Amino acid sequence: MEDKYEKLEKVGEGTYGKVYKATGQLVALKKTRLEMDEEGVPPTALREVSLLQMLSHSLYVVRLLCVEHVDNKKNGKPLLYLIFEYFDTDLKKFIDSHRKGPNPSPLSPSLVQSFLFQLCKALLIAVQLE
Structure with missing residues (x-):
């Protein structure tokens, strides 16, 4: 993994990594610690990867480029890296920048409508694929 990518900076952190x-x-790079159970890779991780792979051609969802499974050199526990196309921001950061920036302002109704349309399209695609 380290021979393919060089980590520049941490851009986020969530429940799984x-x-x-x-x-x-x-x-x-989304680095996920895998808590293996008796059956191997947790079903939640498999569902996430499967859904992201199915949605990778959608214009409304960030594209998953590949998945790498590696052993952590420090403790031998497995890690799962999800490699996504990179964007400078995400929806939460964008909204926060308007609410908490130097000149707080609400999002315009047309922008909110555009975001809702894109979210609904992505959700529709996900539901149709299940």
Whole structure:
């Protein structure tokens, strides 16, 4: 993994792992710790990867480029890296920048409508694929 990508900076963190900006091709690496159960890879991780792969051709969902499974060199526990196309921001950061920036302002109704349309389209695609 380290021979393909160089981590530049951490850009986020969530319940299941950390997200890094990385080089190689400029990508976002989502590093996930896998808590293996008796059956192997947790079903939640499999569902996430499966759904992201199905949605990878959608214009409304960030594209999953590939998945890498590696053993953590520090403790031998498995890690799952999800490699995504990189964007400078996400919806939460965009909204927060308007609400908490130097000149707080609400989002325009047309922008909110555009975001809702895109979210609904992505959700529709996901439901149709299930």
